[in-house]
Amino acid sequence: MPKHFLMCRPDFFGVEYAINPWMHPEAGADRDVAVRQWEGLKTAYEELGHRVSLIDPIDGLPDMVFAANGALVVDGRVYGARFAYPERGPEGPAYLRWFTERGYPAHEAQYVNEGEGDFLTMNEVILAGTGFRTDVAAHQEAQERLGRPVISLTLTDPRFYHLDTALCPLDGHNVAYYPEAFSPGSRTVLCRMFPDAVLATAEDAGVLGLNAVSDGVNVVVNAEASNLQLELKRRGYEVIPVDLSELRKAGGGPKCCTLEIRGEN
Ligand code: ARG
Numbered sequence: 001m002p003k004h005f006l007m008c009r010p011d012f013f014g015v016e017y018a019i020n021p022w023m024h025p026e027a028g029a030d031r032d033v034a035v036r037q038w039e040g041l042k043t044a045y046e047e048l049g050h051r052v053s054l055i056d057p058i059d060g061l062p063d064m065v066f067a068a069n070g071a072l073v074v075d076g077r078v079y080g081a082r083f084a085y086p087e088r089g090p091e092g093p094a095y096l097r098w099f100t101e102r103g104y105p106a107h108e109a110q111y112v113n114e115g116e117g118d119f120l121t122m123n124e125v126i127l128a129g130t131g132f133r134t135d136v137a138a139h140q141e142a143q144e145r146l147g148r149p150v151i152s153l154t155l156t157d158p159r160f161y162h163l164d165t166a167l168c169p170l171d172g173h174n175v176a177y178y179p180e181a182f183s184p185g186s187r188t189v190l191c192r193m194f195p196d197a198v199l200a201t202a203e204d205a206g207v208l209g210l211n212a213v214s215d216g217v218n219v220v221v222n223a224e225a226s227n228l229q230l231e232l233k234r235r236g237y238e239v240i241p242v243d244l245s246e247l248r249k250a251g252g253g254p255k256c257c258t259l260e261i262r263g264e265n
Contacts, residue, residue, distance in 0.1 A: 022251035070095030123172030129163025211253030
C-alpha cells in the first residue's frame with residue numbers, strides 16, 4: 001500500500017526554453033514559489049504514509065524537477081529515459097545513474113522515451129503515449145525489457161504532450177482521462193478498456209488536473225481541477241488538492257514531479 005516515490009527539489013527550476021505550449025520563457029517563473037509548492041507536494045505524500053527518496057538537482061537542468069520523465073520502474077527493473085529535446089538530454093543519464101548506484105537492474109533505452117511521462121502502469125498492462133515525445137518503438141522496447149504488455153495510445157493535442165497530462169490511473173484497473181487529447185482510434189481503445197472511466201472536462205484538463213497521483217484510495221490533484229475533484233469524491237476517492245501553479249508554467253503538475261519506484265523486493 002505505501003508507495004515509494006523519487007522526487008527532485010526544484011533548486012534550479014526555471015522556464016528557460018519552450019518545448020511545450022505551456023512554457024513562456026519571457027514570462028519566467030518564481031523559483032522560491034516553485035520550491036515551496038513542491039515541498040507541499042512532498043509533505044502531502046509523506047502524510048499519506050508514502051516514502052519519498054530524492055535525487056540531487058543539477059544546475060543548468062531547469063526541468064529536472066519533473067522526475068516522472070527520468071525513467072520507468074516496474075518490478076524493480078529500470079527502463080531509462082532518452083529525452084526528445086536536447087535541453088533535457090542529460091537528465092536521462094543522471095536518473096539512470098541514481099538507480100544503478102543503488103543496485104537496481106537498469107537498461108539504457110535505445111529509443112526516445114520520456115519515462116513515466118508517457119508510460120503509465122496498470123495491473124495488467126502498461127499504457128504508453130506517443131505523438132509528441134515518446135517514439136512508438138520505445139513502447140516495444142519497454143515491453144521487451146519489462147515483460148509487461150504495452151498498449152500504445154496516440155496523443156493529438158500539443159497541450160497534452162505526455163500521456164500523464166491526459167490520463168491518470170486511479171487504481172490498477174480504472175483511469176480518468178480527457179478523451180479529446182487522443183486520436184479517434186485511441187479513444188475507442190480507451191472506451192473499450194475502461195467503460196467506467198472518469199471523463200475529465202476541458203476545464204479540468206486545461207489546469208493539468210489529470211496530472212494527478214493516485215494510490216488507489218487517495219488522489220493528489222491540482223487544486224484548480226474542481227469538477228474532477230467532485231467526480232473523484234463521488235466515486236469514493238479521498239481527494240488531496242495541491243497548488244503547483246508555478247510548476248505548471250513549465251507544463252508540469254503533481255504527477256510530473258513524481259517517479260514511482262515500483263516493485264522492489
Ligand atoms: N517542461 C517539461 C517538458 O516539457 C515538463 C515535463 C512535464 N512532465 C510530465 N511528466 N508531463 O518536458
